[in-house]
Amino acid sequence: xxxxxxxxxxxxxxxxxxxxxxxxxxxxxxxxxxxxxxxxxxxxxxxxxxxxxxxxxxxxxxxxxxxxxxxxxxxxxxxxxxxxxxxxxxxxxxxxxxxxxxxxxxxxxxxxxxxxxxxxxxxxxxxxxxxxxxxxxxxxxxxxxxxxxxxxxxxxxxxxxxxxxxxxxxxxxxxxxxxxxxxxxxxxxxxxxxxxxxxxxxxxxxxxxxxxxxxxxxxxxxxxxxxxxxxxxxxxxxxxxxxxxxxxxxxxxxxxxxxxxxxx
Amino acid sequence: xxxxxxxxxxxxxxxxxxxxxxxxxxxxxxxxxxxxxxxxxxxxxxxxxxxxxxxxxxxxxxxxxxxxxxxxxxxxxxxxxxxxxxxxxxxxxxxxxxxxxxxxxxxxxxxxxxxxxxxxxxxxxxxxxxxxxxxxxxxxxxxxxxxxxxxxxxxxxxxxxxxxxxxxxxxxxxxxxxxxxxxxxxxxxxxxxxxxxxxxxxxxxxxxxxxxxxxxxxxxxxxxxxxxxxxxxxxxxxxxxxxxxxxxxxxxxxxxxxxxxxxx
DNA sequence: CAGTGGTCTAGACCACTAG
DNA sequence: TAGTGGTCTAGACCACTGA
Numbered sequence: 001x002x003x004x005x006x007x008x009x010x011x012x013x014x015x016x017x018x019x020x021x022x023x024x025x026x027x028x029x030x031x032x033x034x035x036x037x038x039x040x041x042x043x044x045x046x047x048x049x050x051x052x053x054x055x056x057x058x059x060x061x062x063x064x065x066x067x068x069x070x071x072x073x074x075x076x077x078x079x080x081x082x083x084x085x086x087x088x089x090x091x092x093x094x095x096x097x098x099x100x101x102x103x104x105x106x107x108x109x110x111x112x113x114x115x116x117x118x119x120x121x122x123x124x125x126x127x128x129x130x131x132x133x134x135x136x137x138x139x140x141x142x143x144x145x146x147x148x149x150x151x152x153x154x155x156x157x158x159x160x161x162x163x164x165x166x167x168x169x170x171x172x173x174x175x176x177x178x179x180x181x182x183x184x185x186x187x188x189x190x191x192x193x194x195x196x197x198x199x200x201x202x203x204x205x206x207x208x209x210x211x212x213x214x215x216x217x218x219x220x221x222x223x224x225x226x227x228x229x230x231x232x233x234x235x236x237x238x239x240x241x242x243x244x245x246x247x248x249x250x251x252x253x254x255x256x257x258x259x260x261x262x263x264x
Numbered sequence: 265x266x267x268x269x270x271x272x273x274x275x276x277x278x279x280x281x282x283x284x285x286x287x288x289x290x291x292x293x294x295x296x297x298x299x300x301x302x303x304x305x306x307x308x309x310x311x312x313x314x315x316x317x318x319x320x321x322x323x324x325x326x327x328x329x330x331x332x333x334x335x336x337x338x339x340x341x342x343x344x345x346x347x348x349x350x351x352x353x354x355x356x357x358x359x360x361x362x363x364x365x366x367x368x369x370x371x372x373x374x375x376x377x378x379x380x381x382x383x384x385x386x387x388x389x390x391x392x393x394x395x396x397x398x399x400x401x402x403x404x405x406x407x408x409x410x411x412x413x414x415x416x417x418x419x420x421x422x423x424x425x426x427x428x429x430x431x432x433x434x435x436x437x438x439x440x441x442x443x444x445x446x447x448x449x450x451x452x453x454x455x456x457x458x459x460x461x462x463x464x465x466x467x468x469x470x471x472x473x474x475x476x477x478x479x480x481x482x483x484x485x486x487x488x489x490x491x492x493x494x495x496x497x498x499x500x501x502x503x504x505x506x507x508x509x510x511x512x513x514x515x516x517x518x519x520x521x522x523x524x525x526x527x528x
Numbered sequence: 529c530a531g532t533g534g535t536c537t538a539g540a541c542c543a544c545t546a547g
Numbered sequence: 548t549a550g551t552g553g554t555c556t557a558g559a560c561c562a563c564t565g566a
Binding site for chain 4: 053054055069072083084085086087088089
């Protein structure tokens with residue numbers, strides 16, 4: 001028996017004990033989605049197990065395969081299950097430390113806007129050997145050359161951020177120091193053919209070091225918002241590592257949470 | 265003529281100049297999605313205009329309505345268009361300051377986990393008159409009573425956060441001070457029948473005030489990560505206003521960006 | 529009223545995974 | 548080879564919008 005067993009064998013049957021009210025409250029796919037979400041969150045569908053197949057469960061519930069798909073797709077979009085062709089629909093790890101999920105398109109678009117509405121100043125641009133942690137993040141050999149850039153951004157003349165970026169050499173060579181002074185990095189990377197497929201981001205806070213304080217024009221020790229990011233292409237290959245320090249009085253990181261499908 | 269005009273009238277025709285290669289690279293819906301996204305971002309489909317209808321555009325491109333729907337749905341999930349029954353598919357404002365989009369389910373689940381894995385201590389719990397800004401946020405009359413709570417969280421004995429919450433009285437009365445000491449607020453609100461439909465969140469940084477420093481056990485002036493949030497039910501009615509201060513050495517805010525559909 | 533998006537169905541072919 | 552999810556089609560009914 002494989003390491004993943006079907007939840008259907010756990011005693012609930014292919015329908016997992018879900019009852020649908022065909023008419024009144026919610027669309028069928030939403031009723032199914034909600035019922036499955038509850039079962040996953042409270043552990044009735046154990047992590048790593050496979051849900052019944054679309055056909056099987058659709059038949060058990062008396063709905064079409066398309067309607068089942070919609071429910072499964074929404075669970076996948078919310079990160080609760082992973083769907084694999086030929087394998088099935090697997091319940092993912094309970095969301096212990098699972099981070100908030102966001103749309104990669106929004107990240108790219110925000111970068112474009114940032115580049116359009118603010119002025120940048122390039123403080124440093126060089127190819128340097130990757131330190132151990134940068135090499136590990138970018139999945140390259142330690143000491144291999146990486147493009148390292150440091151820049152500050154102004155809005156209306158006032159400095160509000162200090163950014164450092166690390167890009168694998170092969171990708172970095174596709175644009176110049178000049179490009180970096182006029183065009184957002186994200187745009188340069190896309191122009192170079194790198195597509196953004198996913199990214200991990202960590203937000204924190206730190207006291208300004210003397211160097212950061214000098215670059216940003218703030219008092220050493222003042223509180224800064226820190227954003228670290230590692231971006232990957234659709235196949236998971238690292239594209240870019242970033243670290244940005246923001247002056248909190250001049251920049252805040254905004255996010256909007258909405259339902260799985262569609263936003264108003 | 266209404267304020268929103270159809271993009272189709274702008275000269276590109278119902279197909280908007282999109283050409284599909286039926287076979288090789290990407291699924292049809294993804295090709296259409298990508299083409300439309302580009303046209304929206306570079307302004308060829310002006311903000312506020314209506315895209316051709318599903319039927320019209322599907323016919324023009326030679327695909328079924330279902331395939332068109334999928335492309336439109338994905339645009340809506342990414343926040344680029346808004347779909348209205350009976351009206352059409354409207355191009356939203358160009359993403360000037362549009363914030364990052366995330367799944368509301370993830371927010372709720374993260375709160376549940378936080379409550380399960382950490383210990384809470386209730387420092388204050390009272391009904392107080394709403395200040396002007398709290399009243400504005402919660403959309404109630406200034407001076408109307410709101411439930412205000414202050415609590416700190418520990419992980420392994422170490423304090424890592426100081427949270428303040430404001431809840432409209434009617435909702436707050438559905439649970440007690442005791443409940444608040446043992447159960448995460450999000451869970452209490454859901455139990456009270458409040459459903460989380462959307463939320464706005466702002467992350468920033470600030471220096472610890474003397475009061476915050478005392479509660480958190482850190483030096484006054486040290487850098488703290490600040491998360492402010494306003495949650496609403498599916499109809500847009502405010503449910504909860506929160507402000508949390510984190511000790512950055514003990515907590516970081518993690519997020520994961522992924523493709524519009526499904527995550528690995 | 530005509531047109532729109534929201535939902536649901538039945539059926540088909542494919543690529544991929546497992547055994 | 549059997550079963551899975553991924554894609555696509557054709558057709559239907561509904562609720563809602565706007566004129």
